[in-house]
Amino acid sequence: MTTVDTTATAPVVRSPAVSSWRAVLLVMEHFWTWYRRNWRATIVGSVVEPLLFLVAFGLGFAVLVNNGGRLAELTGGLPYIVWLAPALLTMNTLQIATFESSYPVVSGFKWQRIYWAITATPVTAAQAGVGHLSWIAVRMLTSGVVYVAILVPFGGVRDGGIVVSLLAATLCGAAFAAPVMAFATVVRKEGPAFGALFRFVLIPMTLFSGTFFPVDALPVWVRPLAWATPLWHGTELARGAALGSLQLWPSVGHLAYLVVLLVVGMLLVQRQFRARLYR
Template sequence: MAGEADRATGRVPGPWGGVALVVENHWEWYRRNWRATAVSTVVQPLLFVLAFGVGFGALVRGSGQVAAATGGVDYLVWIAPGLLAMSAVQTGAFDSTYPVLSGFKWQRTYTAMTAGPITPGQVALGHLGWLAVKTAGAGLVCAAVIALLGGVAGPGILLAVLVSVLTGAAVAAPITAYSATLETEGASFPAIFRFVVIPMTLFSGTFFPVDRLPELVRPLVGVSPLWHGTELARAAALGGPWPPWPAVLGHVAYLLALLGVGTVLAVRTFTRRLAR
């Protein structure tokens, strides 16, 4: 008879191997249930493209006021990168609320994962990694459809998708960390959507330049990660004009800092909850 140590077939994955296994787990689930999220991640942003890029764009086509706001670019082309970033933020924010709580409370998938050799930190990183994969995929599909509608100026849109993914992750990480601390049924989430996510999508320069906002609100815009992401994504998609390079660095640094802090907090809150 083989010794006890030889009998078990489980192996400890490497630090990133564990994260990859968590991402794979999400992917397997998604393959069976992708329809459930296709509406919110792909169909909904495309509806916004149609409503604002095409519909509203038709209303204001040729008006001098629009040319002044967009730098002469067609409104559809101008709004497209903004909507890509906005959609990534919406997906990132939503998927870091109820689904994360479900992993701890309702379906307990996180508890099941950490019963094996995978660590809570790897579960947190895997969640964020999966979100990046998902928003990237959704962003590429949306970009392709926008291109068919004539809303893409050049290959820079691919860089815009990348920036969107970063922006979505930067918003998702701190929300993920917060969700992991909740013992409730998520009753506070609607308030987060309405007081944080929705104002962010409306006041970050997605639909119109932020200099059109009231003086009072304008200083707050800098707090919004979506504004930083939109500035970068739009410059990338239109092929310029880029803000001066210290501003570009500032936008990137802000997003990376938010992502970094959020990720550290998420790893910590996941560990505290799952390893107690």
């Protein structure tokens, strides 16, 4: 990570009393300290809600799709829930990513102002941003582990491929969280801005990115929109890994898309955090 990236907006050069990696870990420790006291508050959002979605879609829709008579065409003969599970995992991870990188980031600048406290120490603005993003990745990964554990008794897990699905889901979440975080640093009225983000980006993405049915079931003109979303790429990877149907070049393409989005997002986060904190 570049700590002394002297752009015009960042004239402040600080003596690196802690290494960049260590600084990022220290920021994560800060969030962990908070989380240890407050993890109960996240149970409804990260366990109960996904469980309800799983029951509603994994079991309820399964009945409908079974009766519809085209299940084999959709899943290649597997139960609907096995086909659905890695996609729900990815969708859930993306939702956590979006929530954790929106309001908490605004709070860090505006309400609790923890970023100002962090950058009053040897930790730099860019390190604070990357540290928070890394913490969000940890949250996604741990929630994902819990989610997989819930999937098992529902018969949603076929084999160890789900571990790769979990990693793909986390990458997908981080790739979306980074630009959302950068967005969160510039919004002035967070209520309407995030409302629009959730309703016009997040919700359509969860509905149209191939989670519940293949993108091919949509009209031709909608499909490119779905292909442009990170969730579609993440879902393809996660589902391919879980069902053992990954193919080399498409996978490389999905991976490249998500990595590029993550890297660009991280650069934006670092730039924005500097611009906001070193004004």
